[in-house]
Amino acid sequence: MKSPSFRQEFAEFFRYIRRPALSPRKPGRGGGNGWWKDWVPATSVGRMLQWAGCLWIINIFVFAPIALMVASKTGAAHRLDINNIPFLTAVLWAPVAEELLFRYSLRRPRLSIWLIPLMTWVVVMGPELHSIVLLLLVLMLIVILDIRGLTTNEHALKWHWRVNYQRFFPLFFHGSVLVFAGLHLWNFRFTEMNWWLMPLLVLPQWFTGMVLGWMRVRDGISTSIFLHMIFNSGPILLVWFLLQFSPELATN
Template sequence: MSKGMFGPIREFAAWLARPQVLHPAGFGEAGAWRRWSALLALHLAVLLGVLLPLMAFWQHALGLPQPEAFLKFPRGVLLVAVVIAAPIGEEIAFRGWLTGRPRSLWLLACGVLAAALLAAVSLHWHEAAASLGFVALVPVAALGWWWLRGLTEPPGWFVALFPAAFAASTLAFGLSHLTNYPVISLALLPMVLPQLWAGLVLGFVRMRIGLPASMLIHAIANAVAVGFALASS
């Protein structure tokens, strides 16, 4: 890695030590692609050099099951689902709102409420009321998003709570991947270290460069993971 590429990595380390709201500059900023390339290289180096070997050792030592995520799709649609759809959807859900724009926070709140209502329906808990609430929430979410479209600055409370919000986003992203396994147990917690690491890198990339930049790194990392899974199957 060239000397010039260590600057973005130092910037990333400094931001992790003190996470704060940033205004993404996008790929149009001078040096953005160099910054993005350095962070991609760092992400893949840790993933391939440390985390995947560690996971393989842990899985073999404890006789843990293989993740089922890659088995849920025919190989013909695997790349589309894991390398395209998942990075787009997960980046929007877990990191799209990290800039704190009011309409993004509004959609996040609506999304959490929608998930709770769907859970109530699946558990047959006040099923009719939950179903009506979910249907009513769709236009309410759209109207709120339109109403807040002119507000771009994050509210003060979000700025103050950003470190906790970033930590919660990273943990939720990592732990959500436990559902890739047929049975969830404490022994599987180390198996989501790659996703926790990804949450740290992708969070900074999203905040420093933008959502498309984090989606692109996410897609490349997923492509690597698919390649390893298919090669070992």
């Protein structure tokens, strides 16, 4: 079966976010308990790079100017220390921890009872030794549960709960995206700011979160994690290269 073009996939994404659902999945990602359907990406690296490039372009030219205008008019300042760029945190830690917190449970709703509280604690604590250990333990547990086929929707929820979950899935999907975007308000320092302007600061994370959520549901959690890694690495590498050629930027 011929893979859809990026343009076709882009149109599919916009159709999806109008009414998110658990199906249809990416071809070859149908039912069954195969753990590889969550942990081995069916999306090629090339296609992930296309999506990352698309997100960079849309965020830079559409959403970032809005966020910068709001920040400049309200005095909101980013917490990022240009002299101490958290490369490993942004490229490794954040994608894994945030995807498990905000998107893994979209297809494994029963696990959310214990997974979301644990991962909330992990994300809040950051990449400390104890939270890294807990993250690794959580990863091991959910992979084991996946291999044993104990986390799939077919067996995780009783029939009436599954029907209701599918019915209200759009609320869960967009709710997870909004909370994901809202978390990134922590990246800013505020002096005085109208609360209703705050969402404009995280429009890039909101749009990116919808793409990551769509990737997670139609393909698997590994795809959303890898795309998240690629997406985060772009701006970090750009800043790093700029500092190599123009060190004075760090003092401005």
